[in-house]
Amino acid sequence: MTETWLYGLAQLLASFAGVAGGITVGGAMVALFVVLDMLPRLAQLTRSFHCSYWFEYAIIAGTLFFTVTDLWSIRFFYAGWFSPFIGLLDGVFVGLLAAALTEVLNVFPILAKRLGMTHALPHLLTAMVIGKVLGSWFDCFKYPH
Secondary structure: OHHOOOOOOOHHHHHHHHHHHHHHHHHHHHHHHHOOOOOHHHHHHHHOOOHHHHHHHHHHHHHHHHHHHHOOOOOOOOOHHHHHHHHHHHHHHHHHHHHHHHHHHHHHHHHHHHOOHHHHHHHHHHHHHHHHHHHHOOOOOOOHO
């Protein structure tokens, strides 16, 4: 009975951690596209405002596709000459996501004030930092390279 209870508690904590991580990354993605005006800027640079919906559909399709491939550990085999291009795109994405996370951190004080949680803001930020560090360590030891 005790092992079942502990297993259930572990599953509950893992679920909470997954949802919290998803909310953090989702918030960063929203900040990336909304606060930084990426889609309107992309449409402006390409002079294709009439294709804005296609940009949105591409983002949604890419998110769903790569979420499924990550969840099911699907592997793709491609030519070695293609690797630098994929690496460049990954670097651009990580850089933009880091900028968006900064914007999310700028939104926290406003959100805390509206929710009446200004007293808990240092604890929320500390919890996020500890969560990111523990998640990185877990990823490092769970999937060693």
